[in-house]
Amino acid sequence: MKPGNxxxxxxEFLRYGRLKNIKIIDAHTHMGSVYGCRLPVSDAEACxxxxxxxNIESIWCSAHADLFHIDGxxxxxxxxxxxxxxxxxxxxxxxxxxxxxxxxxxxxxEAAENKGFxxxxxxxxxxxxxxxxxxxxxxxxxxxKRGLLVLCHTWGDKPHNSxxxxxxxxxxxxxxxxxxxxxxxxxxxxxxxAARAHENAYLDLCDIHRHAGTVxxxxxxxxxxxxxxxxxxxxYDPNYCIGSVLxxxxxxxxxxxxxxxxxxxILKRIGKI
Amino acid sequence: MRLIDCSACIGYxxxxxxxxxxxNYTVTERVDEPKDAGALLAEMDFCGIDAAVVYHQAxxxxxxxxxxxxxxxxxxxxxxxxxxxxxxxxxxxEGFGVPDLRRxxxxxxxxxxxxxxxxxxxxxxxxTVGEVLEYMTEARIPLFLSxxxxxxxxxxxxxxxxxxxxxxxxxxLWGSDRYFYPLARAYKNVxxxxxxxxxxxxxxxxxxxxxxxxxxxxxNYPMDNMGGPVAVLAGARISEAxxxxxxxxxIERLIAEVKR
Numbered sequence: 001m002k003p004g005n006x007x008x009x010x011x012e013f014l015r016y017g018r019l020k021n022i023k024i025i026d027a028h029t030h031m032g033s034v035y036g037c038r039l040p041v042s043d044a045e046a047c048x049x050x051x052x053x054x055n056i057e058s059i060w061c062s063a064h065a066d067l068f069h070i071d072g073x074x075x076x077x078x079x080x081x082x083x084x085x086x087x088x089x090x091x092x093x094x095x096x097x098x099x100x101x102x103x104x105x106x107x108x109x110e111a112a113e114n115k116g117f118x119x120x121x122x123x124x125x126x127x128x129x130x131x132x133x134x135x136x137x138x139x140x141x142x143x144x145k146r147g148l149l150v151l152c153h154t155w156g157d158k159p160h161n162s163x164x165x166x167x168x169x170x171x172x173x174x175x176x177x178x179x180x181x182x183x184x185x186x187x188x189x190x191x192x193x194a195a196r197a198h199e200n201a202y203l204d205l206c207d208i209h210r211h212a213g214t215v216x217x218x219x220x221x222x223x224x225x226x227x228x229x230x231x232x233x234x235x236y237d238p239n240y241c242i243g244s245v246l247x248x249x250x251x252x253x254x255x256x257x258x259x260x261x262x263x264x265x266i267l268k269r270i271g272k273i
Numbered sequence: 274m275r276l277i278d279c280s281a282c283i284g285y286x287x288x289x290x291x292x293x294x295x296x297n298y299t300v301t302e303r304v305d306e307p308k309d310a311g312a313l314l315a316e317m318d319f320c321g322i323d324a325a326v327v328y329h330q331a332x333x334x335x336x337x338x339x340x341x342x343x344x345x346x347x348x349x350x351x352x353x354x355x356x357x358x359x360x361x362x363x364x365x366x367e368g369f370g371v372p373d374l375r376r377x378x379x380x381x382x383x384x385x386x387x388x389x390x391x392x393x394x395x396x397x398x399x400x401t402v403g404e405v406l407e408y409m410t411e412a413r414i415p416l417f418l419s420x421x422x423x424x425x426x427x428x429x430x431x432x433x434x435x436x437x438x439x440x441x442x443x444x445x446l447w448g449s450d451r452y453f454y455p456l457a458r459a460y461k462n463v464x465x466x467x468x469x470x471x472x473x474x475x476x477x478x479x480x481x482x483x484x485x486x487x488x489x490x491x492x493n494y495p496m497d498n499m500g501g502p503v504a505v506l507a508g509a510r511i512s513e514a515x516x517x518x519x520x521x522x523x524i525e526r527l528i529a530e531v532k533r
Contacts, residue, residue, distance in 0.1 A: 001275075003321030010500075014321075017508045036295075037448035041473040050473060054508075156300070185300045210446060210471070211292065212316075212495035213305025236446065236471040239508035240501040247320055247500015 009255055010246040019055050019242065022256060025263035026238065028151060028181060028206040028230025029059040030067070031082060042234040044082055051089060054238050057260070060151070062093040062121040070100050075107050083116035091272070093121035093151055098135025099128070105138055112146040118272050119149030119177070124160035126153065131161050132168035144173040149270050151179045151204075156186025163190035170198040177266055179228060182207045188214065192221035202266070205258070206230030209241050215248035215258075224254035228262055274513075275323045275521040276503065279489040280357075280417060280442045280466050282306075282496075283313050283347050284330035284340075292496045293421045293469070295447035304495045306330070310347040310354055313494070317353070320499035322492070324353045326385055326524065328417075332359040333389060338368060341377075348382055355528065357385035357417060361393060362401045371408045378414060384528045385415040385440070391422040397430045406434045412532045415464070419443035424452050431460050438527065442466035443493055448475065457483045464527070467519065468493030468502050476509040476519070485515035489524050 003010065013019055033042050041050055051059065063078035071077060079092040094111035096104050111117045120143050122136060129135035131152060143150050152169075154161050163184050170178055183203045184191040195201040203218050203226060218227045229245070231238045245255055267273035285308055289301045307313040310327075317325060327348065332340025337359035348354040358377060363370035377383055386409065390397040397418075399406070409416055415438045418427050431439060439462060441453065446469055456463045457479075468491035470476060479488060490506055492499045506519060 001318075001321050001323050004319045005321070013504060014507050017510075037472075038450040039448065039472065040450075040475055040478045053510075156302075185294075186302055188302060207446060208302075210497045210501050211290075211302055211304040212498045214498070216305070234473055235448070237473045237475065237505055237508075239504045240471045242508075243500040243502070243504020244498050245500070246504060247498055249319070 005247065007246055007252055007255070009252055013242065013246055018053065022055075022259055024054070024056045024229060024238070024242070024259045026056055026059040026231050026233060027179065027228040027263055028204055029061045029233040031061055031063040031234065032065055032078065034064040034068070037235065039234045044085070047234055048086060048089060050238070054242075056238060058089050058091060059233065060091045060093060060118055062095045062151075066095040067121065067123055067126070070097060070103075072103060075103055076110070080110070083114070087116055090116075092117040093119060095121045096136070096139045097127050098139075101135060101138070108139060108142055111143075111148055115272060118267070118270060119143060119151065122150065122152040122161075124153065124165070125155060125158045129160060131165035140169060140173055140176070143176040145175070147175050147177075147270055149177045149179065149266060151181050153181040154184040154191065155182060156184045156188070156190065163187050163194050167194050170194065170201055174200060176200065177202065177270060179204050183218070188217065192218060195222045195226055201226070202262070203227050204230045205241055205244065206232050207236070209244035215244055216250060219248070219250050219254055224250065224257040225262055225265075227258050229259050274517050276321060276490060277521045277524045278317070278322050278325035278494070278499075279440065279491040279524045280468060281313060281325045281327050281492055281494040282330055283310055283327050283344065284308065286330055287334045290496060293419065293443050293445040295445040296420045296423050299421065306495050310351055314351070314353060316494070316499060320503055322499060322503070323521070324355070326355045326357055328357045328359070328387055332387065333392060337361050337389070337393065345383070355384045356382050357387055358383060359387045359389060360402070360405060362395050363405060364401070365395070369405070371404055374405065374408060378412065378531065379533050381533070384531060385417055387417045390426055397426040399433045406430065406437060410434055410437045413438055413530045415440050415527050417442050420452070427456070431456065431463065435460050436462060438462040438464070440464045440466055440489060442468065442491065443496065444469050446471050448472040450475070453479070454482070457487055463487065464489050464523065466491035466493065467505065468497050470502070470505060474510070476505065477511055480511050480515055485511065485518040486523055488519045490520050
């Protein structure tokens with residue numbers, strides 16, 4: 001049966017199996033294999049082919065190996081290589097691990113000075129360090145001073161990166177742009193309230209988009225202009241997240257912001273375009 | 274092409290919705306829940322889904338017997354909805370013996386069963402529910418199982434009942450090929466609900482290895498929204514014949530095969 005949803009973009013997707021007339025920027029991705037799951041598409045070449053197939057213009061990325069492995073001589077080496085090799089398709093997040101913060105702080109200038117990098121990526125719970133603690137303080141000060149983007153993993157019921165810690169950071173840092181990665185599953189209402197209270201905070205669809213009503217709730221809560229498309233590629237099929245946005249009770253104008261315009265706005269704000 | 278959702282839930286959760294992230298790990302989040310069949314059908318209309326096999330949240334939150342009564346009431350007279358019922362061990366619980374099941378499944382609206390061994394505190398094995406599983410295997414009644422508390426029950430029950438028609442559902446967003454593939458290779462009647470299937474080109478990879486006869490389009494609503502699974506199927510690089518198998522033909526075949 002034909003859907004009651006009259007989105008022109010949904011009709012296009014159902015007809016062609018992809019979006020053709022709207023570009024997409026994926027603000028939350030990784031690259032490479034990782035523990036836990038078989039990832040049928042995970043290396044850079046296969047992911048670039050996927051971007052072409054799904055009409056995704058570019059991705060903002062932090063490679064798995066840079067997040068989960070500390071290579072003292074090659075900090076963020078995988079992500080740097082991706083940014084060099086695919087300058088039009090990949091923008092990098094500089095992964096910051098506070099457990100070796102001296103080493104990471106030595107190279108943090110790259111996040112600001114390299115046009116191919118958009119900012120910093122934090123995984124506080126994975127790295128067992130509180131987002132609002134000592135471990136991240138200098139990196140956050142740096143990001144704030146340089147007006148960078150910070151993509152931080154947030155999770156409602158996990159220590160170190162709940163909404164409470166994110167709000168602590170947002171209260172102290174007004175110049176950086178902060179993405180609540182995953183929008184704190186288990187505490188989406190808290191993430192929405194935090195974004196509503198801080199104009200430099202964005203909600204991330206990554207993972208959490210899949211639940212019934214999530215996209216609508218975000219758009220109602222903060223407006224479509226502060227919701228970002230993110231997939232965790234290569235973990236998850238971009239079509240699933242695209243479908244979550246297409247299948248939501250929002251307007252096509254909202255969808256354009258979520259898929260593309262908001263990301264462009266951030267790139268302009270942080271001077272990376 | 275018709276879209277038949279193999280697994281959607283009706284009813285409000287007691288507080289929030291417990292959602293499988295991956296086995297042994299859940300997230301509790303507020304989602305838009307359909308309070309009744311009418312609300313579910315409205316969402317199906319919006320997303321272009323023709324029919325659905327449904328269960329009731331009260332099967333989990335209250336009891337299988339209570340939830341079964343509700344789902345039979347919700348689906349009665351609604352042509353687009355098929356019912357699935359939750360089962361318990363008849364050795365301990367009245368009303369769940371094989372004669373009871375024969376009566377329940379004589380109603381063509383009832384097309385599948387579910388078991389929740391962990392929350393109902395029983396062992397999913399021959400010792401506990403052997404007579405029920407023998408009947409279901411013989412009658413080709415699909416049994417929906419979730420690995421929300423781990424995969425051991427599923428691997429265990431299929432080892433004892435290798436011909437059981439099983440549908441793996443509500444398994445979380447983490448890729449589960451390392452569980453699916455061995456099961457699909459070993460047991461010809463194992464099927465996968467695509468509601469949580471989010472691997473990149475995962476549908477294509479599964480179809481290449483096992484054909485399209487083992488995947489059932491599903492939404493796992495409301496833990497998942499309906500738009501995501503629809504887009505995964507619509508965007509999969511597979512033949513139209515394979516797409517139609519997944520969209521509707523496989524579940525139609527399973528429903529038709531139930532011996533009443």
